[in-house]
Amino acid sequence: MHLVFATSIVPDGRPSTGYEIANAAILGALRRAGARITVLGFAWPGSQPSEPEQTVLLGHVDVRTDNASLRQKVEWTARAMAAGTTFSSIKLRVVSVDDVRAALRGIGPVDGYVLNSVQLAAAFEGAFDDRPSIFIAHNVEHRSAEENAAAASSAVQRFLFAREARLLKTIETRLCRKARFVFTLAEEDRAALGVADDARSAVLPLVTREAAPEPAPRTITCDAALIGTWTWQPNRIGLDWFLEKVVPHLRTGFRIRVAGRIAGTIGSQHPGVEFVGCVPDATEFVRSAAVIPLISTAGSGVQLKTIETFELGLPSVATSLSLRGIGAPPANCVVADDPVAFAKALEAAAAGTPHDIDGRGFFERQRRALDRNILRGLSALEDERRGVAA
Secondary structure: OEEEEEEEEOOOOOOOOHHHHHHHHHHHHHHHOOOEEEEEEEEOOOOOOOOHHHEEEEEEOOOOHHHOOHHHHHHHHHHHHHHOOOHHHHOOOOOOHHHHHHHHHHHOOOOEEEEEOHHHHHHOHHHHOOOOEEEEEOOOHHHHHHHHHHHOOOHHHHHHHHHHHHHHHHHHHHHHHHOOEEEEOOHHHHHHOOOOOOOOEEEOOOOOOOOOOOOOOOOOOEEEEEEOOOOOHHHHHHHHHHHHHHHHHOOOOOOEEEEOOOOOOOOOOOOOEEEEEOOOOHHHHHHOEEEEEEOOOOOOOOOHHHHHHHHHOOOEEEOHHHHOOOOOOOOOEEEOOOHHHHHHHHHHHHOOOOOOOOOHHHHHHHHHHHHHHHHHHHHHHHHHHOOOOO
């Protein structure tokens, strides 16, 4: 089966965001299932595809809002309003739908499309109507936009996020209706998208690496470490909650390091909090901490940092929302949604309770379930292609 994997950003061999790590896991599972995959999409400026023979580039774009100038943001907003489409999709319209159709024709005969998340699929939706499709909903995007609107600091931001939410809800409903099968990354998202029927959808449990990590000794240099794409608003909401609600309840000597890009200003009056920016090795960074806080309080989909923490067997304290997409958290994960309880659990874990565990079993369970559900989606697509009734 030859499928086109249509995605906003194609893999470049250096996955750094949760979205890119999830894409690598999904592409690996599709190929293990025997599918021939051609990737279609854009590359970051200055980047090239990691598998050029299996990739068709539509161009180079930087879709990160935090990197854009005020002029660029205003231009995107004006174009999105004029086109009646989303802010996230208008960034990709540096080519036309006819250009996308021409790129698809150049790929040759294909059996179907895997529409990876909403951005590219919404920007060029009509280009993918001639073949059966699978839609991968990394998040319930309209829910995230609604939460962003509620957390916005200005009336203009609230208006723009609310507009995005309305448009995304319509687009996500349409993409799910058109798709032969829908994959989500968390069980709750199936119902939120109206595709809870097992014949129409399944959850993809993810992994963050190609092979299970071997347990190894580690050197602790701080009490807690957090790393993430804090420019993504749902992540930033969780970080603000942690710094404002949890950190004030930690003892003065508790050492916290926060890595990753942060838009705007941020700070903490706690003397132990240190913002370290980008780090050369994300895995070694988290392994240097006694405990990992998993702090999601908004958004949908799955938290890749949660999965990586469990694969590495590291002690953690997690909010309930951080466990989206996780069937059973490991024994050394403490769940706490109350800020005071969260802080107390962090101090206990930093003192040695709970301990590290072997995360290889978690990794293997995740990957087996991922492969099993990928096969379900491909089987449904094959039935559609052959004209078998659902």
